[in-house]
Structures are given as C-alpha cells and as structure tokens.
Amino acid sequence: MNIQRFTAATSREALAKARQAFGDGTLILSNRPTENGVEVVATAEDALDMLDQGSSGSSGKGKSSFASRTAEPLNYKDVASQVEDDAAQLSMSTLSFQDYVRERMARRRSEAGQDQTPAPATREVTQERLPRAAPTPSHTQEIAALQAKTIPARKPTAPAAPAPLPKGIADELHAMKELIEDRFNTLNWLGQARQNPIQANLMLKLIRAGYSPTLSRTILERMPEGSDANEAVRWVVDVLERNLRTDANGLALHEEGGTFALIGATGVGKTTTAAKLAGLCARRHGPGSVGLISLDTYRVGAQEQLRAYGQMLGVVAHLAHDRAALQDLLGLLAGKKMVLIDTTGLAPRDPRKREMLELLDLPNVKRLLVLNAGGHGDTLDDTVTSFKSASAQQVIFSKIDEAVKLGPAIDAAIRHQLVVRGVTTGQRVPEDWEAASASKLVRGSLRATGNSAYDPKASDLGFIFNQSSATNLTAGHLHA
Template identity: 70%
Template sequence: MNIQRFTAPTSREALAKARLVFGEGTLILFNRPTENGVEVVATAEETLEALDRGEGLDGGKKISLARNGAPPTYQQVASKVEDDASQLSMSTLSFQDYVRERMLRKRSESAPAEPVAPIKTVKTVERPRAASAHGFEILESPQQAKPAALRKVPTLTNTTTGLPKEIVTELHAMKELIEDKFNTLAWLGQARQNPIQSNMMLKLIRAGYSPTLARTILERMPEEMDASQTVRWVMDVLERNLRTDADAPAIQEEGGIFALIGATGVGKTTTAAKLAGICARTNGPSSVGLITLDTYRIGAQEQLRAYGKMLGVVAHLAHDRAALQDLLGLLSNKKLVLIDTTGLAPRDPRKREMLDLLELPDIKRLLVLNAGGHGDTLEEVVSAFKTPGSPQVIFSKIDEAVKLGPAIDAAIRHQLTVRGVTTGQRVPEDWEPANASKLVRASMRAATTSAFDPKIGDLNLFFNPAAYAPASKGAFDA
C-alpha cells in the first residue's frame, strides 16, 4: 500500500504536498504536530479501492498525479486545500462521513451505470444496542434501558488475493486499527460534547473502575438526564451487576468444604478464622473443622492453631493429597470445614500444584481478594486463580482500601459472586455479609485528591484502543 508521510510548517502546506503526490483522490489517514510543524500521513483512494477489489499492488488502476493533463503546480494545489485544511480540526466522525460521501460522489460521477462498490472490506451486521463491543452481552432492564436503537458492527472480510499472506494480514490489521481508532476518538468526541457524561466518565476512572467497564456503562446511559440522575443510574447499574449471596444462605449456614485460595498476604488465614468463629457461635465449636495446607510460610500453622484454640476448634495440618483426603474423611461429620492454603503469586510455578491438590469432590473454592489492591494486580490474580463454574470471592481488608472500584470492577467483569467482606483484624467480629448497594456507594464516595487521579484532558490516554481489552464474556444488565 502506497502510504507516505508529509511534513510542513502548517497543515495547509502539508496537505498541499500530499495533493501533489496523490492528486484529487488524496485520503488523509491521520495527522499530528511535530517539532518541525505538522506531519500528515496520506494515501490515495485508489489504493484502498484496489485492496477492496482484491487486486495486488501492481493490479488495477495506477495512481496518477493528476487526472486531466499535466500535473498541477504547487500554487494550484494549494488553492484547492482550503476546505481540506479545516477537516483536520473537525471530529473523527465528521471526517469519516466526509471521506465516505466524497468517495461515493466521485465513483458515481465516473461510472454512473455501474453499482457503487463498498468503500471498506467490511460487511455490516445489524444487532441491538444491547450487544457490547467489550465482551459483555448487555441485558437491558425494561425500566431504564434506552430505546432499541441499532448500531452497526464492522466485520472484516478477507477477500484480498494476489498478495503474500503476511502482507494481506498486515494490511487488514492496519485497517482494523484505523477503524478502531476512529471509533474510539469519535466516541470521546461525543462524550466531550456532553459535560455530564464527561464528568461521570472521569468520576468512574477516579474511583478505580477500568476504562472497559466505564465505557460499557456510559455507552448505554439514557440521554436527557441531569447530573444527579446520571450518578444514581450508574450506581444502580453497578449494583445490579455486582453479584452477591444476598438471596442465598450465608457460608456458615450453607456449610460444606471451602478452600480459601489467593495471593500471599491477602488475609486468607484470618478470614478462615473469622468464618470458623461465626459458625462456632451459631452451631457450636464441634460443628467446625480447620485444615491448613500452608507448609511454606513460617508460623502459618501456629497462627491457625492459635485462632482455633481461641475458638475451641482443633486445626489440622495436611502435608499432601493423601493426608488431606484422610482429614476430610475424619471431619466429614462437621457442618463447615475450612481449608487454609498457601499464598502464592499468580506466576509462581507452585500454584498449579496447589490447585491440583484441591481437585477433590465437594471442595468449593473461595478466592480471597485484597480490596485495596491495584486494578492490574487484581486482574492478574483473578485470571490466575479463577475457576470454572460459578467462581466465588471474598473481599478482604476493606478497611485498608482507599478505592473499592478496582475490586468491584474485577468482580463484575469476571462474573464473580461476592460471599462476604472483612473489615478489620478482629476475629470473628470484623466480618460482614456482601451488600452490593453498600459496596458500590462506598466506591463512588468522594475521596481526597490523589496524585494518581486523572484530569479531564487525560481521558484520551485511558480510552485509547490499546489501553483497554475485551472483558470476559457474560451477562451484563444495563
């Protein structure tokens, strides 16, 4: 593909240079300021047309400098770029419309009897607005959903032939990148025109929510709402999508065998002691069994045994799978059996061995997440320890968390069910059932200004296509 860069002191002069090379069919891909002025990256419309028709670089029409007669002079070209220069300052969405209309008009003038071919090698699929581009299947609530507007989702069709496979792949990847960039910038441009949406977007990012989730929610926000209505609507969406066990029996009432897993230092041992204490209060100390698999950390066994002694419960140590099976058989008459596991980093090679040890019938896993952890850290932990089926999670150290947004964000995107939260070090007092409304409102509460908080002008960096990735597929109720 014939793509060239042009640098000049002003955008008008850079456009003039591009026209001298590509003629009337000049297509501007993007522009940016540089130390020497303005840099413009351009190509010819015929080049993209040839790609759409499946022609090679040498096939089809040749790109000419001028369509009628001799090549135009620089002065003649400069006089024709007045309108194009203003296009550099308009929104990406307007620029796309301008390019489409211009190319369709030129094709209809040159070949009126022939059907107009599509501009891009895409086919348009109609689907409801409820379908998300970020991996969510949106299930809109009938009370708060927008009208069933349709949006077009491009699907790339590889019809290009006559070129090496590597070049074809690279060309199509470049086109997808340009379209993705256009769509993101267009969405940001529309958001900036709506100050309420811009402020809500900034509030979500400052609260610790990911660009993926923030954009998924705000793309479906009903129009014509004031600031207070917008905040309430967003919090309602977050509450509906944060799964908890509010409508199911609590862990101590459900009973069974639970293994607490997670990274080092997130509070698994203390959480196990709290759950054991709550069950002992309700059903008596004889209803609880404690097992530890932690043979790595110094003092881990003594810590759990100390908690067990305080609660009147004996804590047992299992060195391997056979010992664990024997202990589970011994404690089969207990209402609740809690297994405290070794804390391991997500990339620790021993993690797989530890998880395999828990592959026994009737063992349910509880992932313990530090609610004050950084979003990237929580994302890696969830991805490493997440189990198939209906994964369950406990938020620990709520009292230490400056922002609850990252933990709630991870639970929503990965469809985790929150079974409870720990709010301190006291055993078993500092334990609370999971309450979606309370957690979401705490996450959106105004906090002190932080050096890490973005400004409104920084949102481009957060919503750049490379800054967010599709989330795990699942139901998302907007």
C-alpha cells in the same frame, strides 16, 4: 455518478447503511462527525470505473497512474505511496481505501496477466510473481514453483479469482485498519463526551474511584440521553449494583456449610478469614460443627497461627502435608457442618500454584478466592485470571478497612462475573466480618476520597481511551 450521504449514531451503522445501498462494491468517499452522529459519503465501485474510463478518454496516457503502476510487481513502499496518492485524489477515508487498494491491485494484476497470454490456440495464464520483502531459500522455491505452474485457459464467462496479497503486506494492512478503527471510535466518543459534560464528569468520577476505563466506557455508552446530573449518577449506581453479584439473596457461608478451600496470593488474609468463618459457624452451631485444616507448610508460623485461632474458638486445627493426608482428614471431618482448608499463599505466576490447585481438585471441595480489596486493578485482574476456576468463582473481599479505593475490586468482580460471598473489615475474629452488599460496596466506592496524585484530569481522557480501547468488555456480560 450516484453519490449518497448516510448519517447514523456511529461509524459502523453508517457504513452498514452504505453497504445496504451499494452492496459489496461500496466505496467510502469521506466520513466526518456531525451533531447527529457520523456522516458517510459513499458511491458504488461501478461509478468509479466510469470515472476511470472518462479520464482515459481525455488523457493521452490512456491509464491512471495507479493502474500503470500496478501492472508491474510492487514492493511495500510502492504500495504505501500509491495509497497516499490515490487517497488524496479520491478524498476517501483511509479505512475504506485499504479495501479498495487490495481489490484494485488484484484486478489489475489479473488484467495484466491476461494481456500477456500466448496465442488463442495454446492460451495459458501464468501466475504473476508475488512481491516480497526479502528472499529466503524457502520463499524462492515457492515463487519458482508458482511461476512454473500454469493454469489452462477457460471460457471468459468465469472471471479469474483475484490473487491474494502476500501475508506480510496483508497483516500490516489489517493492523493499520484496526488501528484506524480504534482511533476513529475513540475520537468519536470523545467528541460526544465534549458535547455532553455530564457524561465526561461521570467518566472522571469512575476513573478516580478506581474503575477501569474499559468498564466505565462500556457503562456510559449505554446511558440514556436527556438525563440530568442527578439522574445520570443514580443510573450509573444502579447499573453497578445490578452487575455486582453477591449472595444477598441466598444463605451466608456459615449457614450454607460445606468444605471450602481458601486460595489466593500471599498476605491477603486467608488464615484470618478462615478463622472468622470458623468463629461464625461455631457461634451458630457450636465448636463441634467446625473443622480446620492447614496446607501451609511454607510460611513460617502459619500452622501455629491457625492453631491459635482454633484454640480460641475451641476447634482443633489439623495439618495435611500431601493429597493422601488431606483425603484422610476430609473423611475424618465429613460429619462437620463446615470444613475450612487454609492453603499456602502463592503469587499468580508461581510454578507451585498449579500443583496446589490440583491438590484441591477433590469432590465437594469448593474454592473461595480471597482478594485484597485495596489491591491495584492490574494486580487483582492478574490474580483472578490465574486462580479463576471453570465453575462460578466465589470471592471474599478482605481488608476493606485498608482500601483507599474499592473501585478496582468491584471492577474485577463485575468483569469476571465473580460472586462476592462476604467482606472482612478488620483483624478481630469473628467480629470484623460483613455480608456482601452490592449497594453498600458500590456507594462506598463512589464517595469522594480527596485529591490524589494518581487522579486523572479532564484533559487526560484522550490518553486513557487510547490506552484502554484495545480491550473491550463483552456487551452481553453487562446489564445496563
């Protein structure tokens, strides 16, 4: 019996080596983590057939318990018990044994059906009844049709195609396979982290700074081996800086000019941000270079607030009640260096959000998403997903001065490939505005903020990974 060992850095690579050696009929007998990665013991399915034949010659029964059971229709509980018995007998991994069970069951059904065929002169193969959980009228009709349908026999050179498993069982086996893969990868990563305390400490540092487990794990899996603590920290900071997109190499918003609509949730500081941009442009190009338009007809005092900022800057603020009025005002202000549209703050799942976004679907109107830098990671992620446009989304981080942790905002910008166009650091107009600096934002996010009741401990890493590994960051989006 040809049994070989394969060792690789990950379980997927080891399985790939096994399949290269034995082909599609590869059977995984065992796998375990080692100092060098993951070790997989595998053999070919033909070798298992030889074992089956050898066991039938030495036993009076002539067939294995699995073969004798699968010759009859099975229900889900029978399949589950057989999986456990044969997995223990063969010392195979549950992951590989699922594929084995499905292939062997189909093959045994096909052989059983051929043994029960009529005489050779009128040879026919009757499709076997499919197992199901509970009969329904539609399912009963389908099964009756399958039982009544016959397929003329052909030459033995063309083997019968294996019968597929019922959809319910196949779906559950597929879900079990994904669960086992997820847990195996998690345990594998945690095993490596225990052997590398620097990696584990960096993971805790990123999680405590507010970065998501998904992004943190994606970064640390690519960290070069052999780095000391200082080199590892510098490498992580460099990766975050390179992946946080800003306009540092281009013109600032007030220098670029154009028509911008500020959108976002309620209370994130859109009106104040519009006033700061208007003030910067007026200071550089004069008050006559700026146009202000308000679409906020819901919030009490919204129009008065924008008008007050406009009077302070020497700029007239206009109000648009509908799409026609907005188009007229945009035509009137077409000669301005910068036109800023202050919109109504809406929750991500507010039904009026779609109507407002359609109102802004006009030529040359660019959208600026305002995100509260102190918001919770889930809240920021939901907001970005709801307001994100088809083109490259530009964002402004507001209320930096109020944020305890900048990690969630930076994490959302990296994962969603957002371009940060600036940050607001207070309520003063227009003084509390800064250009977006990736280096300053990332380094500020990793500064120690003291003890917090929400900070995880080293023992919590397993729980964090079990909850987060279902959502993976596309590797092509990260430049490590």
